[in-house]
Amino acid sequence: MTRAALLVLADGRFPAGGHAHSGGAEAAVKAGRITGASGAAGLEEFCQGRLHTAGLVSAGLAAAAALGADPVELDGAADARTPSAALRVAARKLGRQLMRAARATWPSGELDALAREFPKGAHQPVVLGLAARAAGLGAEDAAYCSVYECVSGPATATVRLLSLDPFEATGVLARLAPEMDVVVRRAVEAGRRCVDEGVDALPAGSAPLLEISAEVHAGWPVRLFAS
Amino acid sequence: MTTAGVRATARISARDDGRGGTALPVLEGDGPLALRRTRASGAEARVMLVGAMSGPLGGDHFAVEADVGEGARLHVGSAAATIALPGQGKGEARYDLRLTIAAGGELRWLPEQLISVKGSELEVSSLVELAPGARLVFREEQVLGRAGEEPGRLTSRLTVRLGGRTLLDQEVACGPGAPGGWDGPAVLAGCRALGQLVVVRPEFEERLPEPRALGEYAAISPLVGPAVLVTALAGDALRLRRVLDEALASLG
Numbered sequence: 001m002t003r004a005a006l007l008v009l010a011d012g013r014f015p016a017g018g019h020a021h022s023g024g025a026e027a028a029v030k031a032g033r034i035t036g037a038s039g040a041a042g043l044e045e046f047c048q049g050r051l052h053t054a055g056l057v058s059a060g061l062a063a064a065a066a067l068g069a070d071p072v073e074l075d076g077a078a079d080a081r082t083p084s085a086a087l088r089v090a091a092r093k094l095g096r097q098l099m100r101a102a103r104a105t106w107p108s109g110e111l112d113a114l115a116r117e118f119p120k121g122a123h124q125p126v127v128l129g130l131a132a133r134a135a136g137l138g139a140e141d142a143a144y145c146s147v148y149e150c151v152s153g154p155a156t157a158t159v160r161l162l163s164l165d166p167f168e169a170t171g172v173l174a175r176l177a178p179e180m181d182v183v184v185r186r187a188v189e190a191g192r193r194c195v196d197e198g199v200d201a202l203p204a205g206s207a208p209l210l211e212i213s214a215e216v217h218a219g220w221p222v223r224l225f226a227s
Numbered sequence: 228m229t230t231a232g233v234r235a236t237a238r239i240s241a242r243d244d245g246r247g248g249t250a251l252p253v254l255e256g257d258g259p260l261a262l263r264r265t266r267a268s269g270a271e272a273r274v275m276l277v278g279a280m281s282g283p284l285g286g287d288h289f290a291v292e293a294d295v296g297e298g299a300r301l302h303v304g305s306a307a308a309t310i311a312l313p314g315q316g317k318g319e320a321r322y323d324l325r326l327t328i329a330a331g332g333e334l335r336w337l338p339e340q341l342i343s344v345k346g347s348e349l350e351v352s353s354l355v356e357l358a359p360g361a362r363l364v365f366r367e368e369q370v371l372g373r374a375g376e377e378p379g380r381l382t383s384r385l386t387v388r389l390g391g392r393t394l395l396d397q398e399v400a401c402g403p404g405a406p407g408g409w410d411g412p413a414v415l416a417g418c419r420a421l422g423q424l425v426v427v428r429p430e431f432e433e434r435l436p437e438p439r440a441l442g443e444y445a446a447i448s449p450l451v452g453p454a455v456l457v458t459a460l461a462g463d464a465l466r467l468r469r470v471l472d473e474a475l476a477s478l479g
Contacts, residue, residue, distance in 0.1 A: 024413060031443060033412035041412060049408025052400075079451040080393040083458065085438040088451070179407065199393075204384060205406075206397040207414045208421055211458050215438050215446035 005135040008105070009128075010145045012156070017097035018149060021090060022157030022225035023050060027213035029161045037168040043158045044172045047151040048179065053205035055150035056183050057081050058125040059143040060202045063191030065129020066142035069199070071114050071122065077199035078123035084211040086218035088123075090227035096121030098128060108134035143187040147180045157225055232286025232314065235260050239291075241272055241332070243298035248272070250299075260289060263306075271300040276338060278307060283322055285314025285348055290323040295332035295361075305338035308370070308464075311379055313346035319380070324353040330360035340368040340420075340464050343402060347379030352386075359390045360429050363454075366471060368422040370464045371401060371415075378402040378419075387425055387454070394452045395425060418444065418460035420467040426478055427454040436478060445470045447477075 008014060028034045028046055035041040061074050082088045099121065103111050110130050114122055121127075125146055132142035155169040186203065193201035214227060237260035240253035249272035256262040261277040276291070283289050295301045311320060322341075328334045334355075343349060357363055367385065371378030380402040387395040399421065401409045408414055415421065431453035438448040445459035457474040461467035 028412050033416055040417075045408055045411030046413045047408070049411040049413030052406035052408055053414060076393065076451075077396070080396040083395055083397065083448055083450055083456045084446070085448045200386075200396070204386075204396040204398040206399055208399070208458050208460055209416055209444075210413050211448070212440065212444060212446040212460065215448060216440040216443060218438070219440055 002136060006137055006141045006145070009132060009135055009137065010148060012152065014101060016101045017094060018153055019156070020226045021094065021153055022161070022227065023150065023153040024210045024213055024217075024227070025154035025157040026161060026223060026225045027217040029158065031213065033209075034158060034162070036162070037164060037172055043155060043164065043169065044175065047154055047172060047176055049207055050154065050210065051147065051151055051176065051179060051183055053207035054210055055147050056187055056203045056205050058150060059146040059183060059187030060190040060194070061123065061125035062129040062132070062142040062146040063139040063188045064194040064202060065126045066132045066137065066139040067191050067195050068133070069191070069195050071126050071130060072117060073199050074126045075118065075122045077202055078126060081202075081204050081206075082123070084214045086214040086227065087211065090214075091123045092118070092121035093226070094121075094124035095127040098124055098131060102127065102131035102134060106131065106134035110134065139188050139191050140184060143184040143191070144180070147183050147187070151176055151180070161224065232284065232288060232318075232320065233258055233282065234288050236290040236292065237262055237276070239274055239293040239301070239303070240296070241293070241299040241301035242296040249301060260291065268302070271302050271335075273302045273304070276303065276305040278305075278309065281310060282312060283309075283320035283349060284312045285320055286318050287314065287320045289321070290325065292325045293327075293334065295328040295334045297329045298331045300333045302335040303338065308339045309341045311341065311343050311347040311349040311381065313344070313348075313379070319348035319350055322349060322351045326353075326355045328355075328357045328361035328363060330358040333362040335364045337364065337366050340370045342370045342373060343379040343381040345372060345377045345379055349379065349381050351381070351383040353384070355387045355425070357387070357389045357427055361427065362429065363387075363425060363427040364475065365425040366422065368420065368464065368467055368471070369399070371419045380404045385423065385425075387427070389427060389452055389454070392452070394427070394450050394454050395456060397423070415460060418462060420461045420464050422459045422467045422471050424457040424471050424475060425454060426475070429453060431455070441470060441474060445474065447474055
């Protein structure tokens with residue numbers, strides 16, 4: 001493997017469409033649940049909650065896909081762990097965009113097969129795991145990409161939504177780094193167990209407010225972000 | 228001195244009695260888990276879970292198993308809230324639900340709340356397995372702490388399968404010692420009552436309800452299959468129940 005491939009895949013400028021999504025931050029800002037960088041209504045608390053729930057689930061799926069678990073079963077497991085219809089739509093949209101970019105960047109028979117199986121898009125973490133595999137990266141790399149994206153998306157969105165100081169937002173991400181390491185370790189362990197025991201071994205952490213506010217957000221007539 | 232926790236398993240079997248009603252060939256309470264058959268309503272048998280002791284306490288392991296046969300209809304409620312308490316023994320308490328429903332059977336699982344008391348540690352695991360053509364209403368409500376009290380540590384996983392395929396797999400973890408952010412703006416935002424309602428109906432194969440928000444703190448969303456999930460948060464148990472009742476009524 002080449003470590004530089006990890007930077008290509010994790011780069012916010014990788015053309016996979018992530019910039020159009022706020023990871024629930026837009027709904028939380030509008031509801032007054034994020035008002036600044038830290039504190040009870042802070043971006044940091046928001047990202048931390050997201051990291052240990054939806055973030056761990058996504059990273060587990062990505063790690064399992066990178067390890068070669070059956071992507072169709074992983075996609076079903078992602079559906080069962082994403083009860084919000086709006087979030088399933090967003091995950092498939094992101095998966096489809098990532099698929100397009102990844103196939104052009106790292107051509108792979110496995111990516112081609114997944115694209116044929118899910119013409120409207122597979123869940124993004126599953127595509128991410130296979131893209132990492134195609135790029136010669138491992139499960140840990142896939143989990144790191146997933147976990148970083150899970151918090152950097154809301155951080156970037158909050159800078160735009162609240163005019164939050166970008167230095168403060170980046171400070172939040174840096175403070176969360178040790179917790180990202182922890183979540184990656186748990187995700188990779190779960191991914192390994194998934195290969196041996198099946199998808200029930202994957203984490204299933206849920207964040208009720210992310211699920212609820214995704215449906216609230218989907219009902220708005222005008223939005224800055226797609227989710 | 229440490230004491231070993233209590234192990235108890237209650238079992239219910241419901242069968243079509245062939246005369247338009249539902250028989251209960253198995254109705255076995257165990258220790259702290261007592262079961263009472265109450266007045267039936269039409270074809271539906273009704274069972275009440277009665278806590279004969281307090282708990283679960285730390286170290287206890289409770290299980291309830293219910294199996295609903297073809298054409299049988301079972302309603303299970305509880306006489307009072309279940310209260311997770313700290314125990315003298317070390318370790319967490321466990322509460323396992325194993326519910327199975329055959330084709331044409333119906334289970335309405337509508338117990339009172341689970342209250343997670345300060346200092347308690349409880350892990351709940353609920354597995355519902357339905358055959359194609361089975362019907363389900365499953366409600367769970369968690370209240371974090373008694374009035375004005377900090378909650379205990381609570382982890383609750385809910386898995387629903389239909390014909391062997393997983394429709395829903397969700398785990399909520401909250402209270403002291405849970406991963407960071409559990410009370411923050413992405414997860415509970417200070418709400419002390421959370422609830423889920425799963426409804427599975429064969430007729431949803433034809434027409435699934437649309438996703439919609441029910442105010443800022445509740446939503447109803449179709450799952451991938453003939454099922455919907457209502458997720459709700461509220462300041463207290465009473466308001467939570469009202470939201471879940473209204474959501475269930477709106478499904479017709």
